[in-house]
Amino acid sequence: MTLRLITFPISHFCEKARWALDRARLDYREEGHLPLFQIAAVRRAGGKRQVPVLALPEGGGIPDSTPILHxxxxxxxxxxxxxPEEPAQRREVEALEERFDKTLGPAARRVVYLHLLREPVLLNRYLVHGLPAWQRAIFPAYRPLLSRLIRRGLRVTEEAAARDEEKLRVLFAEIGERLADGRRYLVGDRFTAADLTFAALGAPLLGPAQYGVPLPTLAEMPPRLREKIEGYRATAAGKFLLRLYAEERGTAALRAVPPSGG
Ligand SMILES: N[C@@H](CCC(=O)N[C@@H](CS)C(=O)NCC(=O)O)C(=O)O
Known part of the structure; x- marks a missing residue:
């Protein structure tokens, strides 16, 4: 019996929880689903319908990426x-995490879906990683319904995505200013939930190679999305995000640290 992370494998909120589990080197199994097919497993583990949910070996589970990190x-x-232990730093980390959860996550998701939902070949190729074989097999037939569900559920429209891009521009500029003093992490002098959340939830806009499941390459992207991604990659916040993925997403950086205990 081990921890089970119930996910949509491609989801960046799920990537946030998966990164934290990988970093902690905990023994867990990811249980990936397509949207709608997650509901029974999520309910059994104590959630409503959203993923990620961390199902516990003793029964029950923890819905939502933030309580999972805690x-x-x-x-x-x-x-x-x-x-962090230190109260002021902890409050700052929690406030940033909350802001990224509320603003960055939904905005990045909508901007990317606006372009990708028009690309059936890319969806067929990239939305199936980490799914059970039967869900992979039905994906091409399910895709048109899924695209409609996502478009309607997340209100994916040109207008909404344009508003999101403005929010992202402001947020990325703010993060860039915060980093302008040469700091390596958003809060204090080490990697925290603020860094992890910024990187995971911004990842769809940057396409880091180390993301937990394969993402479309820049060459495969439709031209408008490619241009946007190149724009984010050129910002200070974008470069920071890619560095976090390169340096912190693997396990190499953690090898010197004992897995548990003091
Ligand atoms: N606040 C949640 C947000 C998670 C979330 O938005 N999950 C989406 C996938 S990215 C979901 O499960 N959507 C399915 C639904 O709402 O039915 C968290 O941090 O875990």
């Missing part, structure tokens, strides 16, 4: 914790 912190050595 739970993981209770299982790891202090050096690996994502939330």
């Amino acid at each position: 739970y993981i912190d209770t299982l790891v050595a202090p050096a690996l914790r994502l939330f």
Whole structure:
């Protein structure tokens, strides 16, 4: 019996939880689903319908990426914790995480879906990683319905995406200013939940090579989306995000740290 992370594998909120689990080097199994097919597993683990949910070996589970990160912190050595002990720093990390959850996550998702939902070949290729074989097999037939569900559920329109891009421009500029003093992390002098959340939730806009499941390459992207991604990659915040993925998403950086205990 082990931890089970119930996901849509491609989802950046799921990537946030998966990164935290990988970083903690906890023994877990990812259980990927297509939208709608997750509901029974999510309910069994105590959630409503959204993923990620971390199902616990003793029964029940933890819905929502933020409580999942807090739970993981209770299982790891202090050096690996994502939330600082020091109260002011902790509050700052929690406030940034909340802001990224509320603003960055939904905006990045809508901007990318606006372009990708028009690309059946890319959807067939990239939305199937990490799914059980039967869900992969039905994907091409399910895709048109899924595209309609996503478009309607997330209100994916040109107008909404344009408003999101403006929010993202402001947020990326703000993060760039914060980093202008040469700091390596958003809060304090080490990697925290603020960095992880910024990187995971912004990842669809940057396409980092180390994302937990394969993402379309720049060459495969439709031209308008490619142009946007190149724009984000050129910003200070975008470069920071790609550095976090390159340096922190693998396990190499963590090898010096004991997996548990003091
Ligand atoms: N606040 C949640 C947001 C998670 C979220 O938006 N999940 C989406 C996928 S990216 C979802 O499960 N959507 C399915 C639904 O709402 O039915 C978290 O941080 O975990």
